[in-house]
Every structure is written in structure tokens, then in C-alpha cells.
Amino acid sequence: MRTGTNTGLRITAFTAALAATFGTAYGVGRVIDPVVAEAPPAAHDEHAEPSADPGRGGHAGHESEPAGGLQVSENGYTLDLATPRVTAGRRTELRFTVRDDDGRAVTAYRSEHEKELHLIVASRDLATYRHLHPTRSADGTWSTPVDLPRAGGYRVFADFTPAGKGAENLTLGADLAAGGSYRPANPPAPRDTSRTDGYRVDLTGSLTPGRAGELKLRVSRDGAPVTDLQPYLGAYGHLVALRSGDLAYLHVHPNGEPGDGAAKPGPEVSFTATAPSTGTYRLFLDFRHEGKVHTAAFTVRAGSAPAARETAPAATPEHTDGHTH
Template sequence: MTFLDTRSLARTAGAAVLAAALTACGSTAMSGMDHGSGGAPSATAAGHQNHQGHQTPGAGADAAGQPTAAAPAAAPAAEQNGYRLDAATAALTPGAPAEYRFTVTGPDGRPLTAFGTDQTKRMHFYAVRSDLTGFQHLHPEMAADGTWTAPLAALAAGTWRVYASFVPDSGPGRGTGLVLSRTLDVPGEGAAAEAALPAATGSATVDGYTVAVEGAPVAGRAGELKVTVSRGGRPVTDLQPYLETYAHLTAFHAGDQAFAHLHPEAKAEAGGTGGPTLPFHAELPSAGDWRLFLQFQTGGTLHTVGLTLRVG
């Protein structure tokens, strides 16, 4: 298999937050949406690392130790710190399931095959349409040669971006989470059409559940978001463990598709249930609208809900 040569891509530090058995879990909560399956961070000159060890652009400190403004958000690059995301194809056929194959090449120029575990998985893979109407979260399978295969559900025509979130378990980046990304073209009728981003709101519904989000995050500052799940006006207390927690929360910045993983502040108890309120450590690097995708499980079914959050 021949992978696209991306060594000519600019080496940028625009990689965002974060940061396996084949798992493509779930129900569909919007057009194109499928899904699979803290403490405060320490600042560095180039950004910071969140409590999971993933590299994140954001606020730093000046020479006097005073906090500086957060750097603008940007979509993760295809290459960072010597690690590179190489894909077998840059385009897929719309309206049909497809296997997206890719490798992560290490600083030594070889496909990386040693990965650590982050929330029970060695690889978290996302596909998101440019207008944030389509969302898939998968946990692909890796072959012995380092080739990953992500089984994408049918994608609507348009421009998509894929994200590979992982923790190298060898080499100079060992133990530090990375997110690499590249665009994916899905040509066809309606490819250029983009839906307007839904207005910012404090709640959304999916499969009969209502999800409410409380909090007023400020760009570049650590804060907390509280997510509450209810059904029929009653609190939901039977949330089942999913990826070591009772909910999984990711965010994408409108316009540039910067990526953030909002980490839960507590792990799920084995065999236990949770809810209705779930606190998340939130640190979003730029102001503006972010599209949140919350995934939670009840009765063996995974639910995904999207809502827009305004960050000041």
C-alpha cells in the first residue's frame, strides 16, 4: 500500500488537545453522526499539557511568570514533533461505508506500532464535516505493520477532517498524547453546501434524553462544565461506564475545526452507574463557538448529542 507523501507539509505546532479493538458503536443523533465505542494543567512556553498528558496550544506565561493570552485555535496538523499521519487516500465516495486506512510515522521514519492506552483505547479516531454537522468517533484496529483501519459509516458529500488521537509508547514522544489531522474530500452533489451552525444553547435532546450544560468557559483558562442528563423531566442515574467514565465529551471550534477533549473529573466505577450530573475539566484555547459532542451509554446503547457552546 502506498501512502500519501506529507513531508512537504509545513511543520506546525497547531496540534490541539489530547489527545485497539475495532469498535464502531452507536446510534445516529444527526445527519452524518456516528460514534464508536483532572487537575489543572501545567504551563509551558509552547503551550501546556492537560492532565492526560496531551499537548494543547493555549495560554503560557511571560518572563515575569504572569499568564499570557491564549494562542488562537487551529486544526491539528498532519505532522508534529516528528510524528506524521499518512493516509492511503485523500478522497472517499459519498453515501457508502468505507475503510479509511492510515499510519502514524515516528521520528525515525518508520510506522509507529507501540501505542499507550488512553481511556481504554490505543487510538481514538474522529471524522467531522467542515460545518460540524457530521461526527464519527471510532476505535480502529491496527495491523502488525502499523496500518490502522477505521470503518467509517457513509459520509455525506463535502469536506471532512479526520483526527488521530494517540499516545506513543516508544521513541522520543513516549507518554505524551498527540492529535494529528488531515482533510478528507467526499465529492458529490451538495459537497459545497454547508449548514449554518446551530445557535449556542444550554441544552439539547437525543433519543428522549435531555442534556444540559452549565458553565461559562473563558478562552485559555481552565474551568469546569457540568453536564446533567434527564429524561421526561426526571434525573437519569443509570448511566453506564463508557471509556472509563460515564460520558465522553469532545469539542470542535467553528470555522477552523480546532479540537479539544474535555476530560471528566471522575472515573466510572466498575459495574456501577452514574448521573445525573457529570463535571468536566474544560480548557478551550480560543473564543467563539464550539460544537460539543457528548456520548453516554444507557441500557447498552450509546447516545450522541451535539450542542453549541459560546466561549468568551
């Protein structure tokens, strides 16, 4: 993913290709949002319409920039997923390799946000989310344990930048199947408040197709603002957005970073984002407090008015384990 050295970076839709060399196997960040209830089928207009080019996201006239993660190969790199199938509820080692045009495993990456490669695993219904940091062996094979709670289709996203002058950040995607009894769900209804592990996170701002806008996320616990957030991956917050329907992958960077003289350790973390098209998106915010990483999730509609404030407490998201280091 792109570095966060400049403030005000736009939400960059990842374009393709993995990278990573994490010295530690970051754990699993699970989120079955403040609401992973089985929902009735969504109306057709709740999903972004596919374009003639499946690797580029939304329909003509509404796509502001390329969306990433929709292709397994791009710019001379290929995501080779050696574990395309797992069993739901069973801990499995997920293995993959990034290969170049000659089929050789890539072994040199540029470290970004403190890691060489960031791996995201999300279910097709966007109810389950994992942010993983695998380890790389000398031969270029990446591996990380994963335990997916529900059967169904998943998408694996490898976000990296190859080493070398002029190399660009890439996000490659591959399908993963989890065996078991499958019950599809739809993203929860839009809501601007998320509750996770005793924390409350409030979202203000909105996603606008083709135009940059600010998203602010305010963290509190027991009614008091959290003002001592800890850096996580070089920032006070890490935000990923996935488009419902095709799982186009977006990454949002915070406005500022620890030590820049402007960014504060809470309670608000600010991001600048541009949606590539109209449609429904799921936002996943990772933040660290008191030595532990937590994940808050939101459903938002790009191209529509912001969600109203919640009038009733949101359901507590299920966390069977958190990020480990």
C-alpha cells in the first residue's frame, strides 16, 4: 500500500500485486460487524453495477479512478494462492506467493506502513473481515494461520509494492472458498455508529463518487473520549473500504501521522477519501489502544445522504480473537 508520509492522501484504490515480508505473523483481526445478522436480499440498486471492464469497477461515467483487488494478475505480477480452499471453523495455514512474468517468486519488497505486505481476507457478503500480516520464507512463500467462522466465498487481497526503482503499489485479489453449511447474508444497513470490544466509534462525513471528502472517526469508551490511541502501522488509524457486489478494494490513509506535529492520538482520526463509484461500501477501521488492536465496521452508501444517528444501541460485533503481534 502507499506510504502515509504525506497528509491528506486520497483513498487509493489498490491496483494490483502483493508484497510482504513481515518479520512477525500479525494476528487475525476479525469482525463480524456490529451486525452480522442474516438479512433479506438487498435490492438491485444496493450494489454497484459492473462495468464493461471487470478490473475497473463501476459503470461508465461514475468511476473516478481504477478500483483494485479485482484481478489476480496485473503489471507483470500474479497472486498464486496455494490454499484456495479451507474448512469453516478450522484453523488452517494460508499460503501464497507473488510471482513475476517469468513465474519466479518475488522475494524483495518495499516496506510500507511498517510491513512489506498487508493481507486482507473478506467474505463475499462483507460480514467477516481479517487484516493479516503473514511471514515470508526465503523462497518467497508467504504463510499465515487463518480461521474463518462461516462457510462461503471469500476474497483474498495482497497489498504490496515490489522493490526496485519506479515500482508501483499493487493490490492483487484471488478467490478463497470455506467449506461448510452456507447461509448468505447482506451488509448491515448504513449506520454511523459502531461498537466493538466496549468501544464506541462514531463516523461523520460521507463518501462521494469522484470527489474527495473527509471522513472522521471518533473513538470513545464508557462515554469518555479516548485521547491516548497508540500508533498502528505508522498511524493512529488504518481504514479499508470494500465495495459491495464486486469487492473492489480501496484503502484510505489518515490525514497526518504520529510525530508530524499535527496528528493527535484521538479521539478523532481523520481520513480523506474518494469513492470510485456510487454503491454500498463497508468500512473497516483498525485502531490500537492499551496494547490491543480493535476493529470497528460501518456500512455506507456513496452518492447518498449520510446515515442518521442510531436511535438504539448497535449489536456488539463478534471478536473471537484480535490482532496479535
